[in-house]
Amino acid sequence: MTEQTASTISSPEYNFRLKDSLLGLQMLFIAFGALVLVPLLTGLDPNVALFTAGVGTLLFQIITKGKVPVFLASSFAFIPAIMFGVQTWGIPATLSGLAAAGLVYVLLGLFIKWQGPGILMRVLPPIVYAPVIMVIGLILAPVAVNMALGKTGDGAIQLINEGLALFIALASLATTIVVTLLGKGVFRLVPIMFGILVGYVLCLLYGLVDFTPVREAPWLALPNFVLPEWNWQAVLFIVPIAIAPAIEHFGDILAVSSLTGKNYVKDPGIHRTMFGDGLATTMAACLGGPPNTTYSEVTGGVALTKAFNPAIMTWAAIAAIVLAFVGKLGALLQTIPVPVMGGILVLLFGAIMVVGLNALVRAKEDLMEPRNLIIISVIVVFGMGGMAFQTGEFVLKGIGLAAIAGIVLNLILPDRKI
Template sequence: MERKIIQVEDKVPVNLLIPLSIQHMFAMFGASVLVPFMFGINPAIVLLMNGIGTLLFILITKGKAPAYLGSSFAFLSPGLLVASKFGFQYALGGFVVLGICGMIVALIIRQCGTNWIDIVLPTAAMGPVVALIGLELAGSAASTAGLLDEQIDMKNVIVFLVTLGVAVFGQILFRGFLSVIPILIAIIAGYAAAAACGILDFTAVKEAAFFALPNFQAPKFNPEAILTILPALLLVTSEHIGHQIVTSKIVGKDLLKDPGLHRSLFADFFSTTISGCLGSVPTTTYGENIGVMAMTKVYSVQVIGGAAVLSICCSFLGKLAALINTIPGPVIGGISFLLYGMIGTSGLRMLVDNQVDYSKSRNLALTSVVFIVGLSGIALNLGNVKLTGMVLACVVAMALSLIFYILDKLHLTNDL
């Protein structure tokens, strides 16, 4: 029997809303708190701003675009460089300026529309770009699980297999209420396996305060710091478009048109601007949460909003945040294996659903080049920003598609 779909606008009863919201919060938690740790700041401010940013996103997009905003990795390289040279507050200044520039880009898109996306990113290019959002993270999932260590710990393997196994078979076997929270059940099972294997560490929980206020900081501005961070605008914009397209395919609605790419992009960058003003890292739509939606067929923005409220609560509850942070890598890695794979499959599904004709040379060339560029590990350095993986593949796809479009207009192509 096919699982019931809970659509974007559907209301969810409280007894279902709470576990579904917890499931989404767990999905984003590991990656989201990793960024503040790398910057050397307290993750509480990040949890607070991620939650506030998500609620603002829901408000600005009129509750029509289900997306959780977590800590962005696109800013890590330039942000860490600025923080080490000038201090973290100057990195915050760069985040604020980039967010404002991103909002300006969103306003330009509002005037120009989104028809240009079909020209610069046709399905033969967008399908593999979306697939790469998940596929390029495969190594990260394996590393988080401890499967790429020089000496692999069998305890990690056991916890990983329990988590992944429950997630995979739960997807197939669970019925009724359990069928919509397989990720949460898998995390609980993995956590229990980790406890049985003796790899849990509760030291941080004992040392954490019950209640704690997030550490707020004000941004400082420096032209060099701003110019170092600003090129990351390309990364975040490309990532956002890819996420909105794959979410559109999952929920069965064209989110680029309603509520509109300009609204979702503006909301994304507005969240980044507010975060930078108050001392937090930039935010972005999260692939982990897209994977949860694809797996559970629960798309309700009410659930996403519930996860945001829980994130805000965790930012003030020191021991709770510390307890959630004890979830070991093999558990997060096991969940990520499935979630990232589902994002990759969504990209392939785009190619199938749109019946891309690979007897045409252009389609074959586009898909082939995009996949290889994205998975090859090659990088393009623009100042202090490195384009690699999905983002570089997206840039290459846009350039090739635009060239093909021009050649079509000049009647020089041979497969129209």
């Protein structure tokens, strides 16, 4: 990117300098483990995920005038929907649902610009979005356990001896926990990387890794881009799930604002950040990548390094785009055996559930108050039980139906103690 190009997204804080390139690489390193984990779990191409994370971050910077130091990459919130969609309708159809979910962010951005930021929390208070986030984490628990036991995510096929798989999974999990608790500096921000590394080394020692795909892959290659194919069922299934990450986006922007001392809700405006996140997600889905979201890990890196210059994220984005064209990198990532992933996912999926639980705790709501009890109960049981509503070809089920039910109940139930 030239100085002239950089000026198009300039702001008083944006300063594109060559000397910040290493800081940008460090930010990508922090995001890398989670970034590639989503496509590896869902059957998407990790090289495409790298490319769309980079392009999505640049797109976000353009829309937000280069004012917010965040990095956009693969969202965990959509993992169960992508897994189900790929198995049910295939990747192209699932991508149409993900693209539509990005447009929900765009519409939310326009709605916030019209009504003001407060409308988001009035329509989607913690009592609605928190249990939705909890369900996203809980519904994934069987996938993590199956993979930790050496099986495919659905548990249908035993890929590796159960005892050996469990040993490797627990080693990966233990390493991630130790680095999370005892790691210092930037190392504390990349526990996933260390967990995967230890598990991968153990798999090498036990001869569980096949490097044939790596040897056959070219050094330089176009990512395996996939175009979406319109599917109403996929769209109706996935779109409601956008509610939870939209609220998470709002929280992330507030976190970055408190970190830098800038009010990004007002300038460039939460409507712009939401709009940028939505367009980045739709763009990613149109190329075969997972939805994008602002990365809390990278925000932690910003806090640690005090590197508030948003142009550092430009360097991280450029590095991600360049790496996307390294064919052997994607092939190497896909050689990681399932128990390594399973061990990491035990913690990650549990963490998603805790994020939702923490939102309820911070809201200081009385969960036994009848109105709250009703909303949370319906959301959790609908989501976990796989409740479905179908009329003709119209189908709404699982997390999507749970989210819509929660919103409707919040709007129609009287806001008083019964």
